Amino acid sequence: MPMLVTGDNSLQLFLGWEGVGLASYLLIHFWFTRLQADKAAIKAMPVNRVGDFGLAPGISGCFTLFQTVDFSTIFARASAPRNSWISCNMRLNAITLICILLLIGAVGKSAQIGSHTWSPDAMEGPTPVSASIHAATMVTAGVFMIARCSPLFEYPPTALIVITFAGATTSFLAATTGILQNDLKRVIAYSTCSQLGYMIFACGISNYSVSVFHLMNHAFFKALLFLSAGSVIHAMSDEQDMRKMGGLASSFPFTYAMMLMGSLSLIGFPFLTGFYSKDVILELAYTKYTISGNFAFWLGSVSVLFTSYYSFRSLFLTFLVPTNSFGRDILRCHDAPIPMAIPLILLALGSLFVGYLAKV
Numbered sequence: 001m002p003m004l005v006t007g008d009n010s011l012q013l014f015l016g017w018e019g020v021g022l023a024s025y026l027l028i029h030f031w032f033t034r035l036q037a038d039k040a041a042i043k044a045m046p047v048n049r050v051g052d053f054g055l056a057p058g059i060s061g062c063f064t065l066f067q068t069v070d071f072s073t074i075f076a077r078a079s080a081p082r083n084s085w086i087s088c089n090m091r092l093n094a095i096t097l098i099c100i101l102l103l104i105g106a107v108g109k110s111a112q113i114g115s116h117t118w119s120p121d122a123m124e125g126p127t128p129v130s131a132s133i134h135a136a137t138m139v140t141a142g143v144f145m146i147a148r149c150s151p152l153f154e155y156p157p158t159a160l161i162v163i164t165f166a167g168a169t170t171s172f173l174a175a176t177t178g179i180l181q182n183d184l185k186r187v188i189a190y191s192t193c194s195q196l197g198y199m200i201f202a203c204g205i206s207n208y209s210v211s212v213f214h215l216m217n218h219a220f221f222k223a224l225l226f227l228s229a230g231s232v233i234h235a236m237s238d239e240q241d242m243r244k245m246g247g248l249a250s251s252f253p254f255t256y257a258m259m260l261m262g263s264l265s266l267i268g269f270p271f272l273t274g275f276y277s278k279d280v281i282l283e284l285a286y287t288k289y290t291i292s293g294n295f296a297f298w299l300g301s302v303s304v305l306f307t308s309y310y311s312f313r314s315l316f317l318t319f320l321v322p323t324n325s326f327g328r329d330i331l332r333c334h335d336a337p338i339p340m341a342i343p344l345i346l347l348a349l350g351s352l353f354v355g356y357l358a359k360v
Contacts, residue, residue: 001019001020001138004020005144009070010069011069017105023133024044024133024138025041026041027125027126028124030125037124040123043121044118044121048109050104051108051115053104054103054108055102055145057101058101061101062098078095093158099149099152099153099156100158100162102146102149103146103159103163103166106146109138109141109142110200111170116170119134120186127229127230135219136222137219139192139196140196140218143211146163147208147211150208160205160292164204166197166200167196167198167200167202167204168295168299168300169299171196171197171198171201172302172303172306174192175190183241183242184241184318187310187313195214195218195222198281201296201300205284205285205293213280213359214278216354217273217274220273220350220351223347224261224350225263227340227344231258231335231336232248235251246317246321247320248318252335252336256319258336259318259319261351261352263311263314263315265352265355267307273351273353274355275355282300285300
């Protein structure tokens with residue numbers, strides 16, 4: 001991941017991109033004796049390769065057009081008028097085509113519409129992996145890549161419109177799917193896809209800094225939600241079905257408080273971390289006064305309602321409704337021990353205060 005983030009040329013970015021994809025595959029496959037983990041890892045690899053079939057030609061197109069892979073040189077030369085490429089009797093604008101190819105790469109890596117199915121299945125991996133790689137770092141690589149190449153994306157308006165529609169549609173689709181899930185980790189996984197849609201369409205309306213701001217904020221509260229869910233699953237003898245839980249607030253007061261903080265931050269409760277980035281993304285989409293901006297605003301606003309619904313549904317089914325658990329699980333369950341509680345506390349502080357401290 002540091003190679004991907006710090007690379008000053010597209011070749012180094014691509015090497016880091018492939019590296020995080022490999023790490024994801026291996027960690028989903030961590031419990032290699034479980035059939036579902038095997039299937040999820042095998043599914044994640046080809047879906048990510050579909051994205052690479054866009055990214056690799058995009059990088060090759062940049063090299064063909066600009067004779068370099070260095071970002072600063074590409075951005076400096078992007079404003080010069082370029083000839084179109086002719087392919088299959090069609091005249092294509094070169095920079096538009098490159099940006100669409102780069103977007104395909106981002107769609108595959110960041111689990112956007114059409115390539116979103118691998119992310120919920122990746123929850124077969126260990127929960128700390130879900131928190132770190134499949135919520136905070138690897139799946140946001142596509143968003144980072146679009147923001148990193150933002151000087152290039154600003155030239156073709158067609159590419160920005162496609163990005164906006166893809167992100168807004170994903171945020172709505174993933175939110176509507178999340179309300180029907182019963183697996184605790186899959187609910188949070190679809191929530192991740194939905195929030196990535198917000199980041200993508202923030203890039204599509206040319207507000208890259210706000211997109212990266214939401215990326216950072218999202219890392220705190222989504223990792224908190226995943227690790228809190230992992231604490232519950234660990235104590236409940238690896239049970240992930242929320243319908244077989246219930247009444248755990250008295251047994252897990254600390255974990256319940258942590259998950260409540262994460263959920264409130266996720267839905268954009270005023271003055272928590274998520275509020276400062278989600279709210280401004282919707283405001284900027286509303287003030288865009290374009291068809292794509294209005295489309296993103298309305299789908300994003302409806303997605304907020306669905307986000308609130310599935311967040312509180314998961315809290316109620318897990319902690320507040322009468323218990324549906326086995327008696328042996330209730331007797332053996334325990335709240336998070338100190339080694340698990342320390343990261344939860346640190347992430348909870350981030351979920352409460354980072355948005356306010358970083359909003360300037």
